[in-house]
Amino acid sequence: MKFNKPYTLKNLAEGINAEFCGDPEFEISGINEIHKVSVGDITFVDHEKYYSKALNSEASAIIINKKVDCPAGKVLVFSDDPFRDFNRISSKHLSVKKQDEQISLSSKIGLGTIIQPGVFIGENVVIGENCLIQPNVTIYENTIIGNNVCIHAGTVIGADAFYYKRRATGYDKLISCGRVIIEDDVEIGANCTIDKGVSGETIIGKGTKLDNLIQVAHDTVIGKNCLIASQVGIAGCVKIEDDVILWGQVGVQKDLTIGKGAIVLGQSGISKSLEGNKVYFGSPVQEAKQKMKELALIKRIPEILKNGKPEKLKT
Amino acid sequence: MKFNKPYTLKNLAEGINAEFCGDPEFEISGINEIHKVSVGDITFVDHEKYYSKALNSEASAIIINKKVDCPAGKVLVFSDDPFRDFNRISSKHLSVKKQDEQISLSSKIGLGTIIQPGVFIGENVVIGENCLIQPNVTIYENTIIGNNVCIHAGTVIGADAFYYKRRATGYDKLISCGRVIIEDDVEIGANCTIDKGVSGETIIGKGTKLDNLIQVAHDTVIGKNCLIASQVGIAGCVKIEDDVILWGQVGVQKDLTIGKGAIVLGQSGISKSLEGNKVYFGSPVQEAKQKMKELALIKRIPEILKNGKPEKLKT
Amino acid sequence: MKFNKPYTLKNLAEGINAEFCGDPEFEISGINEIHKVSVGDITFVDHEKYYSKALNSEASAIIINKKVDCPAGKVLVFSDDPFRDFNRISSKHLSVKKQDEQISLSSKIGLGTIIQPGVFIGENVVIGENCLIQPNVTIYENTIIGNNVCIHAGTVIGADAFYYKRRATGYDKLISCGRVIIEDDVEIGANCTIDKGVSGETIIGKGTKLDNLIQVAHDTVIGKNCLIASQVGIAGCVKIEDDVILWGQVGVQKDLTIGKGAIVLGQSGISKSLEGNKVYFGSPVQEAKQKMKELALIKRIPEILKNGKPEKLKT
Numbered sequence: 001m002k003f004n005k006p007y008t009l010k011n012l013a014e015g016i017n018a019e020f021c022g023d024p025e026f027e028i029s030g031i032n033e034i035h036k037v038s039v040g041d042i043t044f045v046d047h048e049k050y051y052s053k054a055l056n057s058e059a060s061a062i063i064i065n066k067k068v069d070c071p072a073g074k075v076l077v078f079s080d081d082p083f084r085d086f087n088r089i090s091s092k093h094l095s096v097k098k099q100d101e102q103i104s105l106s107s108k109i110g111l112g113t114i115i116q117p118g119v120f121i122g123e124n125v126v127i128g129e130n131c132l133i134q135p136n137v138t139i140y141e142n143t144i145i146g147n148n149v150c151i152h153a154g155t156v157i158g159a160d161a162f163y164y165k166r167r168a169t170g171y172d173k174l175i176s177c178g179r180v181i182i183e184d185d186v187e188i189g190a191n192c193t194i195d196k197g198v199s200g201e202t203i204i205g206k207g208t209k210l211d212n213l214i215q216v217a218h219d220t221v222i223g224k225n226c227l228i229a230s231q232v233g234i235a236g237c238v239k240i241e242d243d244v245i246l247w248g249q250v251g252v253q254k255d256l257t258i259g260k261g262a263i264v265l266g267q268s269g270i271s272k273s274l275e276g277n278k279v280y281f282g283s284p285v286q287e288a289k290q291k292m293k294e295l296a297l298i299k300r301i302p303e304i305l306k307n308g309k310p311e312k313l314k315t
Numbered sequence: 316m317k318f319n320k321p322y323t324l325k326n327l328a329e330g331i332n333a334e335f336c337g338d339p340e341f342e343i344s345g346i347n348e349i350h351k352v353s354v355g356d357i358t359f360v361d362h363e364k365y366y367s368k369a370l371n372s373e374a375s376a377i378i379i380n381k382k383v384d385c386p387a388g389k390v391l392v393f394s395d396d397p398f399r400d401f402n403r404i405s406s407k408h409l410s411v412k413k414q415d416e417q418i419s420l421s422s423k424i425g426l427g428t429i430i431q432p433g434v435f436i437g438e439n440v441v442i443g444e445n446c447l448i449q450p451n452v453t454i455y456e457n458t459i460i461g462n463n464v465c466i467h468a469g470t471v472i473g474a475d476a477f478y479y480k481r482r483a484t485g486y487d488k489l490i491s492c493g494r495v496i497i498e499d500d501v502e503i504g505a506n507c508t509i510d511k512g513v514s515g516e517t518i519i520g521k522g523t524k525l526d527n528l529i530q531v532a533h534d535t536v537i538g539k540n541c542l543i544a545s546q547v548g549i550a551g552c553v554k555i556e557d558d559v560i561l562w563g564q565v566g567v568q569k570d571l572t573i574g575k576g577a578i579v580l581g582q583s584g585i586s587k588s589l590e591g592n593k594v595y596f597g598s599p600v601q602e603a604k605q606k607m608k609e610l611a612l613i614k615r616i617p618e619i620l621k622n623g624k625p626e627k628l629k630t
Numbered sequence: 631m632k633f634n635k636p637y638t639l640k641n642l643a644e645g646i647n648a649e650f651c652g653d654p655e656f657e658i659s660g661i662n663e664i665h666k667v668s669v670g671d672i673t674f675v676d677h678e679k680y681y682s683k684a685l686n687s688e689a690s691a692i693i694i695n696k697k698v699d700c701p702a703g704k705v706l707v708f709s710d711d712p713f714r715d716f717n718r719i720s721s722k723h724l725s726v727k728k729q730d731e732q733i734s735l736s737s738k739i740g741l742g743t744i745i746q747p748g749v750f751i752g753e754n755v756v757i758g759e760n761c762l763i764q765p766n767v768t769i770y771e772n773t774i775i776g777n778n779v780c781i782h783a784g785t786v787i788g789a790d791a792f793y794y795k796r797r798a799t800g801y802d803k804l805i806s807c808g809r810v811i812i813e814d815d816v817e818i819g820a821n822c823t824i825d826k827g828v829s830g831e832t833i834i835g836k837g838t839k840l841d842n843l844i845q846v847a848h849d850t851v852i853g854k855n856c857l858i859a860s861q862v863g864i865a866g867c868v869k870i871e872d873d874v875i876l877w878g879q880v881g882v883q884k885d886l887t888i889g890k891g892a893i894v895l896g897q898s899g900i901s902k903s904l905e906g907n908k909v910y911f912g913s914p915v916q917e918a919k920q921k922m923k924e925l926a927l928i929k930r931i932p933e934i935l936k937n938g939k940p941e942k943l944k945t
Contacts, residue, residue: 102747102765117417117435118451120747120765120783134474135417135435135453136748138765138783138820152474153435153453154506156820159764159782162841162859170837170855173817185485190453190471190508191528191784193820193842193860207485211477212508212530213548213821215842215860215878225485229477230508230530231548231566233843233861233878248530248548249566249584251861251879251896267566267584267598269879269897283598283897283913284925295599297931301612304619304934432732432750433766449789450732450750450768467789468750468768469821502803505768505786505823506843522800526792527823527845528863540800544792545823545845546863546881563845563863564881564899582881582899582913598913610914616927619934 001177002030002040009061009075012042015092016085018063022075028061031090032177033199042089044082063089083165083172090175099123110147122158128184140196146184152212154191157182161198161218161236174198178219183207189214189230198236205242217254229266241276251283316492317345317355324376324390327357330407331400333378337390343376346405347492348514357404359397378404398480398487405490414438425462437473443499455511461499467527469506472497476513476533476551489513493534498522504529504545513551520557532569544581556591566598631720631807632660632670639691639705642672645722646715648693652705658691661720662807663829672719674712693719713795713802720805729753740777752788758814770826776814782842784821787812791828791848791866804828808849813837819844819860828866835872847884859896871906881913 010024029040034054037043042061045054054062061075063082070076079085103109103121110129115121119133122141127133131149139145140158151157158180164171178197182204188194189212196202197219204216205223211230216222220234223242228234232246235254240246244258247266252258259276269283281288325339344355349369352358357376360369369377376390378397385391394400418424418436425444430436434448437456442448446464454460455473466472473495479486493512497519503509504527511517512534519531520538526545531537535549538557543549547561550569555561559573562581567573574591584598596603640654659670664684667673672691675684684692691705693712700706709715733739733751740759745751749763752771757763761779769775770788781787788810794801808827812834818824819842826832827849834846835853841860846852850864853872858864862876865884870876874888877896882888889906899913911918 098744099746114413116414118433118453118748118766134455136433136451136469136471136766136784138748140764140783150475153455153471154451154469154508154766154784154821156766156783156842159820159842160780160817162819162839164839164857170815171839171857173839187475187488189477190474190510191469191506191821191843193784195820195842209477209479209486209488211532212471212474212510213506213528213843217841217860227479227486230532230550231546231861235860235878248550248568249564249879253878253896266568266586267582267897271896294928294931297935298609298613298928300931300935301609301615301619304931305612305615429728431729433748433768449770451748451766451784451786465790468770468786469766469784469823500800502790504792505789505825506784506821524792524794524801524803526847527786527789527825528821528843542794542801545847545865546861563865563883564879581883581901582897613924613928616924616930616934620927620930 001032003028006040009077012061012089013077016077016079016088018085019078020076021070021078022061026061026075028075031086032059034059042077042086044079044086046082083174087172087175090177104141116153134190140180142179142196143182144179145182146186146206148185149182150187151182152188152190152192155188156193157188158196159193161195163198163218163236176218178202180204183224186210192216195236211248223260244276316347318343321355324392327376327404328392331392331394331403333400334393335391336385336393337376341376341390343390346401347374349374357392357401359394359401361397398489402487402490405492419456431468449505455495457494457511458497459494460497461501461521463500464497465502467503467505467507470503471508472503473511474508476510478513478533478551491533493517495519498539501525507531510551526563538575559591631662633658636670639707642691642719643707646707646709646718648715649708650706651700651708652691656691656705658705661716662689664689672707672716674709674716676712713804717802717805720807734771746783764820770810772809772826773812774809775812776816776836778815779812780817782818782820782822785818786823787818788826789823791825793828793848793866806848808832810834813854816840822846825866841878853890874906 006027006029009026013020028042032041034043037059041059043059044063063077063079104123106123107121107125109127112130115133116135118136120138125143127145128147134153138156143158161176163174176196177199180202183206185207186204188210192214194216195218200219203221208226210228213231215233217236220238222240227245229248231249234252237255239257241260243261245263249267252270256273258274261277262274263279265281268285270285279288282291321342321344324341328335343357347356349358352374356374358374359378378392378394419438421438422436422440424442427445430448431450433451435453440458442460443462449468453471458473476491478489491511492514495517498521500522501519503525507529509531510533515534518536523541525543528546530548532551535553537555542560544563546564549567552570554572556575558576560578564582567585572588576592577589578594580596583600585600594603597606636657636659639656643650658672662671664673667689671689673689674693693707693709734753736753737751737755739757742760745763746765748766750768755773757775758777764783768786773788790806793804807829810832813836815837816834818840822844824846825848830849833851838856840858843861845863847866850868852870857875859878861879864882867885869887871890873891875893879897882900886903888904891907892904893909895911898915900915909918912921
């Protein structure tokens with residue numbers, strides 16, 4: 001994420017009361033996680049095993065909790081807690097500005113697209129052609145929306161990731177630098193929430209249809225032509241492959257993969273990756289036929305209690 | 316659903332590149348499913364068993380995938396995929412228009428009704444007397460609301476049905492032509508979503524109370540004096556009779572009936588019709604006392620494993 | 631809750647067609663439940679065991695279903711149904727007024743706080759410093775928000791309690807007189823709903839973080855530094871102590887306590903109070919390790935059915 005204007009090393013370091021090495025007038029133009037940095041960016045490193053990676057990255061400035069020499073062409077900011085100071089800079093320089101207009105003048109909206117009253121469109125949003133954005137939808141900054149997309153009323157695209165670091169005194173939020181990408185021919189129901197990536201992208205693939213009141217968390221990637229029913233909740237960093245169907249109120253835990261063509265029945269709770277082209281049910285989830293068998297077996301416990309051993313040995 | 320103005324047969328058929336039989340200047344005034352057509356409407360038929368019904372219906376124009384003779388007083392449009400072409404016409408002629416004002420001038424609002432800021436009211440909406448519509452509510456076109464109704468902030472009434480036909484290349488949406496009817500004395504909490512019918516009506520009966528974040532899908536009919544707690548999700552075409560109570564996070568599958576006076580405990584998953592005046596629990600749902608018994612029996616499995624046969628034969 | 635202007639005894643009593651005793655010009659300045667009354671208020675009593683409490687309370691006017699003498703300095707209104715008539719007065723004199731402006735002029739907003747477009751702020755709302763209120767948020771009257779609070783788009787703070795009295799003819803709503811208090815450093819995700827107290831306060835404690843689409847009902851008190859994941863639903867009058875973590879889609883029944891530091895895994899259903907510093911799972915909830923053991927035991931039923939007695943007696 002680039003700053004709105006470059007800041008000098010002196011300016012940034014003084015803002016967080018930190019010592020630094022390098023030219024005080026050195027200009028820093030953006031801020032990013034170590035995995036996403038490019039020239040001009042400031043990043044942070046707080047663990048020994050990443051020192052070398054950070055010092056050799058494209059980053060021009062590094063917040064670091066070790067006194068090392070300034071590498072050629074780079075500047076350093078010394079901190080006892082680089083995570084905290086990285087966030088301080090993010091929150092000072094990237095934090096949401098008051099937007100006076102409902103639709104930012106920096107957004108781009110394609111031909112034939114209808115924006116109904118009460119819609120908020122943040123900075124640098126791009127919306128394609130022939131889309132329909134229903135009333136009271138909120139689209140946060142930097143969101144990218146393709147062509148022929150329909151978003152129903154009240155849905156929120158691009159709110160912050162729910163991502164905190166536990167501290168002795170409470171939770172520290174990692175500022176979200178990512179965005180949401182919605183591909184062509186997607187339809188999203190009413191009052192859904194699709195969060196931006198922490199440093200990457202949350203993606204809804206081409207032709208996928210979402211019902212109402214669905215949660216899609218940060219950095220989750222949903223494939224093409226999926227069908228997601230109402231009140232499904234999908235945690236962060238999930239990968240859902242193409243042609244998956246999730247029925248109502250399914251919950252999906254973070255950091256897992258649901259294979260192509262899988263079907264998950266209503267209210268299931270998914271806590272591990274699932275192979276494609278199978279049908280699943282239960283919380284925790286199992287293959288549906290196995291779950292149904294177990295439900296039938298539970299009904300035979302009275303028989304066991306009565307007879308010690310069942311009369312007929314059919315399992 | 317009537318068009319905003321009549322279209323000629325020639326105009327509609329050329330818009331979808333289709334051949335036709337009948338007077339090119341024949342005027343068509345609306346579009347509807349075969350179950351709902353009246354004189355002046357265009358409808359579609361794509362299966363042999365409905366040809367006769369369509370050709371003898373009140374429809375004035377029929378999109379059909381068989382070359383038949385033009386019936387007296389009717390016109391025909393020939394198509395290899397009538398579903399697709401029906402939708403094409405719907406989406407061209409019924410599709411949402413940009414509404415510049417937050418409250419459509421074609422809506423009617425009764426005496427004593429309060430509409431708070433940020434509310435969107437679409438075309439031809441009728442709201443009765445002494446209602447309270449809280450901020451940022453969205454009410455789609457054609458919704459009918461009775462007297463003494465309260466709708467809390469952020470709720471969305473009348474978004475499209477989640478209803479798609481699977482094609483080789485993705486999902487085709489059936490354009491929703493229905494509406495929502497909310498009867499007198501209903502209260503709806505915040506951030507709920509109540510979808511319009513596909514071709515019929517979604518109804519919330521007199522005196523029924525909904526908590527927050529509830530989903531009611533297309534064509535579902537809820538009776539009088541029901542109590543629906545927070546985060547309940549009800550799929551499409553469900554019939555809920557009078558005096559039913561659904562506690563929090565219950566899920567209801569489509570096309571079933573919940574009998575008068577039934578009570579369903581929290582987080583239950585309803586996959587079959589339920590008799591009235593009983594208490595239910597579980598996912599999948601059972602009578603609550605049976606479910607509770609099963610939960611107790613599961614706790615006796617260690618005893619069985621230890622003894623082979625339980626010491627006391629109490630089930 | 632105080633009226634906007636005082637009403638005379640005659641005026642209030644005639645509005646509900648009730649007899650009264652006392653000076654017809656006696657002025658009544660507010661309305662409250664018996665537990666919250668102060669001088670100038672009207673309250674109600676409809677049960678023998680509270681007559682004495684009401685007649686000796688600070689209330690200046692009492693709606694009562696028993697013909698008693700007028701106590702010194704007080705006035706009485708006689709009613710066959712004091713609950714009904716209390717509500718009638720509340721709804722006439724406290725009912726929401728049409729607010730023409732999106733942000734009430736009676737609200738107070740601290741330095742550095744950003745209010746984005748489409749936000750509604752009701753009467754007497756107080757918001758602290760350096761808060762960020764994202765687009766299309768609705769904040770009902772009397773809500774108190776601390777410093778450094780972030781509320782994401784579409785969230786609704788302070789809608790009415792879901793609280794009804796069953797009558798032969800339907801449900802009677804008890805008018806909510808309470809409010810919501812959000813302490814410093816709280817973050818609330820998108821499209822959440824946090825209801826006001828019936829007569830007390832719904833509180834979100836300092837440093838607590840809520841994800842998206844979460845329901846918090848009336849009079850519930852959440853402690854400090856809790857983490858509540860997406861789609862959790864918490865019923866009314868619940869007490870959640872500090873440092874509790876509730877994962878996604880957990881449901882919490884009313885009137886119970888979750889102890890400090892408890893962790894509840896996703897989709898659990900909490901129907902009883904939980905001790906702190908333990909991990910829980912299931913619907914109905916158990917300690918997670920016990921629940922996991924039961925899930926494993928169910929898988930051994932086929933073995934029991936086959937052998938009558940398991941080969942190895944490991945439980």
